Amino acid sequence: MALESPITYKGYFSEQDCSVAAFLSLITEPTLISDLRFAAKIEFNIPIYDAQDVKSVLGSSSRQDLLAEWAHVLSERSGIVVLKQAMIDLDAVDEATAVFNNIIKEEQSTTSGGDHFGERGANDRIWNSLQKLCLRNPSLFARYFSSPSIAAISEAWLGPWSQMTAQVNLVRPGGKPQTCHRDYHLGFMPPEQVKRFPSKAHLYSGALTLQGAIAHCNMPIESGPTKLLPNSQRFAPGYIAAQMPDFRKIFEENFVQTTLEKGDALFFSPALFHAAGENRSTDIDRMVNLLQVSSAMGRSLERIDRRAMVSALFPALKKLNLPQEHLTSVISAAAEGYPFPTNLDTDPPIGGLASETQAELLARGLAEDLSIGEFERALHENFRRR
Numbered sequence: 001m002a003l004e005s006p007i008t009y010k011g012y013f014s015e016q017d018c019s020v021a022a023f024l025s026l027i028t029e030p031t032l033i034s035d036l037r038f039a040a041k042i043e044f045n046i047p048i049y050d051a052q053d054v055k056s057v058l059g060s061s062s063r064q065d066l067l068a069e070w071a072h073v074l075s076e077r078s079g080i081v082v083l084k085q086a087m088i089d090l091d092a093v094d095e096a097t098a099v100f101n102n103i104i105k106e107e108q109s110t111t112s113g114g115d116h117f118g119e120r121g122a123n124d125r126i127w128n129s130l131q132k133l134c135l136r137n138p139s140l141f142a143r144y145f146s147s148p149s150i151a152a153i154s155e156a157w158l159g160p161w162s163q164m165t166a167q168v169n170l171v172r173p174g175g176k177p178q179t180c181h182r183d184y185h186l187g188f189m190p191p192e193q194v195k196r197f198p199s200k201a202h203l204y205s206g207a208l209t210l211q212g213a214i215a216h217c218n219m220p221i222e223s224g225p226t227k228l229l230p231n232s233q234r235f236a237p238g239y240i241a242a243q244m245p246d247f248r249k250i251f252e253e254n255f256v257q258t259t260l261e262k263g264d265a266l267f268f269s270p271a272l273f274h275a276a277g278e279n280r281s282t283d284i285d286r287m288v289n290l291l292q293v294s295s296a297m298g299r300s301l302e303r304i305d306r307r308a309m310v311s312a313l314f315p316a317l318k319k320l321n322l323p324q325e326h327l328t329s330v331i332s333a334a335a336e337g338y339p340f341p342t343n344l345d346t347d348p349p350i351g352g353l354a355s356e357t358q359a360e361l362l363a364r365g366l367a368e369d370l371s372i373g374e375f376e377r378a379l380h381e382n383f384r385r386r
């Protein structure tokens with residue numbers, strides 16, 4: 001095996017791959033209205049689609065052309081799509097706002113409500129607003145999620161099957177801005193974890209989810225609608241760059257914000273550099289319901305009871321006393337190595353991937369020589385939290 005080779009390829013990204021000049025040239029590239037068939041207009045490099053146009057195209061033989069245009073904009077152009085009045089039932093939006101405000105009041109006394117990218121206490125969060133709204137008021141949930149354009153843009157990005165999750169973010173007057181970031185998956189990880197994923201994973205991470213936001217009120221700029229950096233989703237080493245001071249400075253100097261009206265929906269690539277804005281208004285409680293639509297494909301073929309496997313393996317591994325490298329192989333074959341999906345009420349990922357995975361717990365249990373009883377209690381706690 002030749003250790004020195006003339007062959008070069010990019011297996012992993014690092015800070016050295018993050019060229020400021022390349023990024024600056026990328027983010028100034030315009031998206032042209034003449035290149036799009038269905039957009040009503042472009043503002044701040046963001047294509048804006050009108051609900052009536054979308055409705056008629058979705059009911060026509062051009063449906064798939066519109067879906068293809070959305071996918072093109074999200075991946076190859078600005079990375080952002082605004083659907084004006086995507087919510088067809090504005091009364092349902094208002095009624096959902098009331099339900100969400102009640103949930104926020106109830107949860108203020110009971111849960112942590114941590115926000116991974118915002119200052120704690122400045123924002124109100126409802127984790128899993130999807131299930132909470134559905135179980136409290138199923139008919140309201142049905143009216144709320146009945147808008148065909150939301151299903152259509154999800155299909156455009158992910159195909160016919162997908163998995164919806166949602167969280168409410170409420171930023172009150174004086175609420176501080178978030179820091180620049182990318183989103184789930186790699187966007188939730190600190191640089192040292194991001195760099196352990198091969199460059200291919202950096203490219204598909206953004207393809208696995210569509211990020212969306214439904215406006216629950218009118219959002220003028222002073223209320224702090226999401227700050228967005230068009231085209232930034234196309235910067236390949238962006239999961240590293242989004243956490244570097246130079247690139248955060250570029251984000252703050254170049255972001256755009258678009259006003260939204262109640263019932264508008266904003267969709268963007270999770271690889272886009274973005275951040276919730278500062279609410280400088282005196283009287284606007286800025287509420288958005290954040291959506292992530294996840295690919296049906298990021299799943300294993302078989303359903304495995306990994307908790308039972310880990311429980312059975314722990315005593316065996318204690319006796320075997322394998323060398324570390326062999327142990328790592330066993331753990332990766334048996335235990336759940338990823339902290340998601342989880343229950344964000346009981347397991348909030350404040351500051352990134354905060355909670356211990358089953359794989360990390362198994363490794364720690366062996367390293368610290370926990371007793372079988374101690375390990376079983378920790379495993380139970382790990383399961384309960386999720």
Ligand SMILES: [Fe+2]
Nearest residue numbers: 181182183274
């Ligand atoms: Fe985000």
